[in-house]
Amino acid sequence: MKYHPIDSQLFIKNRRKFVAQMKPNSLAIFNSNDIYPVSADSTLPFAQHRDIFYLSGIDQEESILLLFPDAPYENQKEMLFLKETNEHIAIWEGAKLNKEQAFQVSGIKTVHWLQNFQTVLAELMSYSDTIYINTNEHYRATIETETREARFVKWWKNKYPAHAVAKSNPILQRLRAVKEQEEIDLIQQACNITEKGFRRILPFVKPDVMEYEIEAELIHEFIRNRSKGFAYTPIIASGNSANVLHYIENNKACKTGELILMDVAAEYANYSSDLTRTIPVSGRYSDRQKAVYNAVLRVKKQATQMLTPSTLWKEYQAEVGKIMSSELLGLGLLDKADIQNENPEWPAYKKYFMHGTSHHMGLDTHDYGILTEPMQANMVFTVEPGIYIPEEKFGIRIEDNVVIQEHGEPFNLMKNIPIEVEEIEDLMNT
Structure with missing residues (x-):
């Protein structure tokens, strides 16, 4: 792995939290x-299932x-089953763990080779009543x-039909949503790598x-800082392409006077960061672009302040x-009649801002978390408002990642990444 070793105490804590939620006399199984x-x-590059990684660190x-x-x-309370290295694998792929x-x-003492799994499982099933899938x-x-x-x-249900079935996912949805400090530190590292990429491309643009040239500069900087690469498929959308929310072609030339919406960030140790910035191709925003940009930035700053314990996502989005x-x-995109006559199911503002403002973030870019339950301290959320104006051929989104605090305002993991109009312009013109 490119990333530095992670202290196994993180995975030991995560397992303790999970087993504390299990039913009596039950076992749980997680696959790569x-x-x-x-x-x-x-083949595609291997990407580990986040749940087994969260509980064991096995990648x-x-x-x-x-x-x-x-x-x-x-010695049966927690076990790993791993692929055993042979001489052929060691020569052609490199030795396995x-x-x-x-x-x-992982901190797990009992480790078996994978070929012994069904034999061991057969014994354990005779002791247990319930299996968590x-x-x-x-x-x-x-x-x-x-x-x-x-x-x-599918195999297990056919083999052991008499056992009760429970679900791991509801437990993990809640556990993974609230981060340990070690996880926040890993997300911070992903954000720091993302910052290096962003600062690299400001004077380059x-x-x-070409949009793909920007993409190339970013992946260079990410990998040289121990990231596997992008946390998600990068969006580098110049001009009117910014009004396509998931534009990923990244194949156009960036023209004088246009803006570039860049929703692109690094992963680190399987943890994501999620950044969006919108910058001017020519190094200066026009007056109109600046007005819209600052409007989005004001929304982002006010939205961030609302991310506190006990907040409900639906009420937050309404505010x-x-x-x-x-x-x-204020921008003249809506008038009072638009708002007075709006459909409550699709408010007038959604013509120009049609997506949600925040989502959970962590091991997955759209991480586990139950949106109908109150926010808690140590949850990590994006804050990403945008205004998209096809008739003016540009769109602006700004996004940071923040940690909800027990008391006080959220901590911005991207506080060092340039965001104000003046600092972006200065860095693009140095």
Whole structure:
């Protein structure tokens, strides 16, 4: 791995929190992700399933974590099953984790080779009443591929139909949403790498630069700072392309007088950052661009102050909508009649700001968290208002990542990344 080793105490704490929520005499199983084929013998780069990583730190394919807190013997309470290295694998791919290395990473003492999994499981199933299966129930998830986890669930239900079934996901949705300090530090590292990339491209951008050239500068800076790369598919949208919320082609020339909306950030140790900045191709914002930019920035600053413990996401979004409506009035994009006659189900401001203001962030860019439950201290949220004006051929979004505090205003993990008009212009013209 490119990232520095993570103290196993983080994963020990995470497992303790999870097993404390399990039913009596139950066990839970978590699988690594597959390595996905492309064609012929080509594959996509391996990306670990975030749940097994959260609970063990194991960042290797074909791994299984088993938790059984009420097991009759101490060495059965938590186990790892790993792919055993052979000479062929060691030569062609590099050696996999051995048992001692797996303990150092995870803090789990009982490590078996994967070929022993079904034998060990058969014994444990005779002691247990319930199994926790790990289904993906994220509110944004659209799953069209059968995962390794899904194949295991299908196999297990056929093999052990008499056991009760419980779900890991509701527990993890709540646990993963509230970060340990070690996790916040890892997210901060991802944000710091993102800052280096952003500062690199400010003096680089000039009229006629290609969007993909900006992308190339960013990935260079991310990887040289121990990131695997982008935390999500980068959006580098110049001109009217900024009005396509998930524009990812990144293949146009950036023209004089245009803005570039860049929603692009680094990962670090599987943790995400999520940055958006909108900068002028020519190094200076026009008066109109500056007015819209500062309106978005004011909304972002006021929205950030509302991210406090006990806040409900739906009420928060409604309040941000009122602030945005006022700014759109000031910009002449809405008038009072638009607001007086608006449909409550689709308020007038949504013509120019159609997405949510904040989402949970962590191991996933759109991280676990239940939006119907109150916010808590140590949750990490994005704050990302935007104004999109197709008729004027530009859109502006500004986004930072913040940690909710027990008392006081949220802590901005991106507080050192340039955001004010003047500092962006100064850095682009040095």
